[in-house]
Amino acid sequence: MGRRRAETGAAEAAGTPRSEPENPQEPAGRHYRPHHKAPLWLRIAALVLCSVLVIGVGTAGVLFYKLQSNVTTAPLDGRLPNGANSGPAIEDTGSLQILILGTDTRDGKNSQYGSEEDSSGQGQSDVMLLMDISPDNSRVSVTSFPRDLVVPIPDCVSATTSETVYGSSAGQLNGALQAGPGCTVAAINDITGLSIDHFMLADFTAVKELSTALGGVEVCVDHAMYDVNGSFLRLPEGKSLVEGEQALAFLRTRHAFGDSGDLDRIKAQQYFLGSMVRKVKSEGTLTNLPRLYTLADVVTKNLTIDEGLANIPSMVTIATRLAKIDLAKVSFVTVPTEPYVADNNRVQLQQPQASQFFAALRQDTDLTASPTPSSTGGTLASTPPAETPAATQSPDAPAYEKALQPISVVNATAVVGRSLELVQALAAAGFSNAWQAGDIPAVSETKLLYGAEMADVAADLATLFNLPPAAVQFDATVAGISLVVGADWISGTQYGTIVVPENIVASTAEQDAGCMKVNPLYYTY
Structure with a gap:
C-alpha cells in the first residue's frame, strides 16, 4: 500500500492525471458537476444562425463592393488639379448642398442620340439643379440654373486631360462642363457665394433606367402633342405614365411646352421632379433598403460624383435625410433671370x-x-x-x-x-x-x-x-x-x-401642378 501511494503521489507531482474513480456514480470531488451536451436543436440553430450571419455579412459586402465599383469620380473643385480635393463627409444633420447635373454627351451608351461631333467628351449641362437640405432636415430646396445663363466661367483643370481649360468673363453656364463637373461647381460657387458640398453627374441612360426602375412617373398635358423638332416626345391629352425613352424625352424637350424656351423646359423638369418625389415618398422607397439598393445600382452605373460622396453609406444617409422631409417643404425654384443684354436668346x-x-x-x-x-x-x-x-x-x-x-x-x-x-x-x-x-x-x-x-x-x-x-x-x-x-x-x-x-418658389412637391400647357405648334389631333 505504501508503494502504491508513493507511485500515485509521484504521478500527481509529475502532472499525470489521476485515474477516474472505479464507481462512475460517485462524484470525484466537492465541486464536480456532471457535463451535459447542448441539445441537438440548439446546436443546429446556432450553426444556422452563424451561417446566416456569415452569408448576410458576405452578401452585404458583395453588394457594397458592387455599388462602390459602379461609381466614377471627379474632383469637386475644377480649379484644382485632378483628384486634389473632395467634399466633406455626409452627416445625419447639418447643411448639405449637392449640385445635380445632367450631361448631353453622346459618348458611349448615349451615341444613339447623335454623333460624337454633336457633343463629345463631357458634353454640356442639360440640367443644373442645386439641392439644398436644411441642417435640421426639415426642408429642401431644388434650384434650377438655366443652361443659357451667361456668367463668368473660371479657368479650370480638365478632369480628363489635366490640361488648363480657360474660362470667360461672360460664358454660357452649361459650357463649364467641358472641363468637368467640378468647373460647373466652381462657376456656381462664384456667382452665389456658396460652397457646394458635393455633385452628381448623370447622363441620358441614367434618366431612362431610373424612371423605369421607379415604375414610371405620372405626367399630364393639356392637349395631345408630338415634338417633331428634337425630343420626339409624343403624349395623349391628359395623364400618362412615362418611363425610359419617354421620360427622357419629357425632360429634354425644348419645344413642346410654353413658348419653347429654356425656362419652359425648366418648368417641365420641375414638374417631373415634383411628381417623382410624390411617388417615391408615397411608396416609402427611401426607407426600403432592398428597393433603395435596386435604385442605387441603376443610378451608380451611370453616375459621376466627387470622391467625398463616393461611398454607399453617404448615399444611404442622404436618402434617410430626404425621407424625413414633408412634401410641403420641398420647394422648386428657378434662379431669377432676365434677357441677356447682348443676346436676347440667352439670359443673365x-x-x-x-x-x-x-x-x-x-x-x-x-x-x-x-x-x-x-x-x-x-x-x-x-x-x-x-x-x-x-x-x-x-x-x-x-x-x-x-x-x-x-x-x-x-x-x-x-x-x-x-x-x-x-x-x-x-x-x-x-x-x-x-x-x-x-x-x-x-x-x-x-x-x-x-x-x-x-x-x-x-x-x-x-x-x-x-x-x-x-x-x-x-x-x-x-x-x-x-x-x-x-x-x-x-x-x-x-x-x-x-x-x-x-414668388421665388415656383412650386412644392406637395402641389399637383395639373397639366403642362402644350405649345399649339405641337398639337396633334
Whole structure:
C-alpha cells in the first residue's frame, strides 16, 4: 500500500492525471458537476444562425463592393488639379448642398442620340439643379440654373486631360462642363457665394433606367402633342405614365411646352421632379433598403460624383435625410433671370433678386415660410422692410475725429438710390465726411474695406451697421473707408435683413401642378 501511494503521489507531482474513480456514480470531488451536451436543436440553430450571419455579412459586402465599383469620380473643385480635393463627409444633420447635373454627351451608351461631333467628351449641362437640405432636415430646396445663363466661367483643370481649360468673363453656364463637373461647381460657387458640398453627374441612360426602375412617373398635358423638332416626345391629352425613352424625352424637350424656351423646359423638369418625389415618398422607397439598393445600382452605373460622396453609406444617409422631409417643404425654384443684354436668346442674372435669393440660401432661409424673424437675427421678408434707425454709437469716445474720416459708400445692390440712406445714417452718427461713390454691378455680399491706419474706424462702423466680422477686410488700395453695399443688404441701416424675392418658389412637391400647357405648334389631333 505504501508503494502504491508513493507511485500515485509521484504521478500527481509529475502532472499525470489521476485515474477516474472505479464507481462512475460517485462524484470525484466537492465541486464536480456532471457535463451535459447542448441539445441537438440548439446546436443546429446556432450553426444556422452563424451561417446566416456569415452569408448576410458576405452578401452585404458583395453588394457594397458592387455599388462602390459602379461609381466614377471627379474632383469637386475644377480649379484644382485632378483628384486634389473632395467634399466633406455626409452627416445625419447639418447643411448639405449637392449640385445635380445632367450631361448631353453622346459618348458611349448615349451615341444613339447623335454623333460624337454633336457633343463629345463631357458634353454640356442639360440640367443644373442645386439641392439644398436644411441642417435640421426639415426642408429642401431644388434650384434650377438655366443652361443659357451667361456668367463668368473660371479657368479650370480638365478632369480628363489635366490640361488648363480657360474660362470667360461672360460664358454660357452649361459650357463649364467641358472641363468637368467640378468647373460647373466652381462657376456656381462664384456667382452665389456658396460652397457646394458635393455633385452628381448623370447622363441620358441614367434618366431612362431610373424612371423605369421607379415604375414610371405620372405626367399630364393639356392637349395631345408630338415634338417633331428634337425630343420626339409624343403624349395623349391628359395623364400618362412615362418611363425610359419617354421620360427622357419629357425632360429634354425644348419645344413642346410654353413658348419653347429654356425656362419652359425648366418648368417641365420641375414638374417631373415634383411628381417623382410624390411617388417615391408615397411608396416609402427611401426607407426600403432592398428597393433603395435596386435604385442605387441603376443610378451608380451611370453616375459621376466627387470622391467625398463616393461611398454607399453617404448615399444611404442622404436618402434617410430626404425621407424625413414633408412634401410641403420641398420647394422648386428657378434662379431669377432676365434677357441677356447682348443676346436676347440667352439670359443673365436679374438683380437685385438673384443676389437676394443667394443671400437667403447662404443663411439657410426657409423659402416656403411666411414673413417671420430669421434664425440669423435679421428679418425675413418677401418685400423690403421699413426703415430701421441707425444703431447708437458706443459711449466710449473714439481716438479719432469722426467728422474727418473719409468714407465712400458704393452701391452694388442694383437698387437705385440705396447709398443715400446709409450716407444719411453715417452723418447722423457723426461721420459727416461720407459720400455716395456711385453704382457698380450688383455683388452678392457686402464688404467694408479699410486702408492703412483705419482699422479702428472700420471696427466702429461695423458696430454701427451690425456688420459681421467676415465683411470687414483690409485693402491697401483703399484710402480711408469704402463701404461696398451688396445685394444681401438692400434696405435699412442694420445689416442682417434677409429679403426673399417675391414668388421665388415656383412650386412644392406637395402641389399637383395639373397639366403642362402644350405649345399649339405641337398639337396633334
